[in-house]
Amino acid sequence: xxxxxxxxxxxxxxxxxxxxxxxxxxxxxxxxxxxxxxxxxxxxxxxxxxxxxxxxxxxxxxxxxxxxxxxxxxxxxxxxxxxxxxxxxxx
Numbered sequence: 001x002x003x004x005x006x007x008x009x010x011x012x013x014x015x016x017x018x019x020x021x022x023x024x025x026x027x028x029x030x031x032x033x034x035x036x037x038x039x040x041x042x043x044x045x046x047x048x049x050x051x052x053x054x055x056x057x058x059x060x061x062x063x064x065x066x067x068x069x070x071x072x073x074x075x076x077x078x079x080x081x082x083x084x085x086x087x088x089x090x091x
Contacts, residue, residue: 005031008044011065015046024056025049 018024048056
């Protein structure tokens with residue numbers, strides 16, 4: 001989910017309750033502007049596997065949270081690898 005930080009934080013507070021109960025595996029909020037070389041939007045990531053994907057999606061939709069996209073971790077890793085040559089590490 002992408003959007004205004006205040007709305008994403010609201011969503012995260014709802015999702016966190018499900019994480020604490022064990023109904024959703026995990027969630028994280030990546031904040032806009034935290035990387036000095038990339039201009040990326042704030043993103044709320046909700047993690048699920050093939051077994052929990054449907055129930056996780058159902059919980060999100062029941063709470064008015066509509067995912068923008070759904071992808072596997074390997075797809076995210078591929079995207080990061082494409083970005084990696086452009087990133088400069090600082091020591």
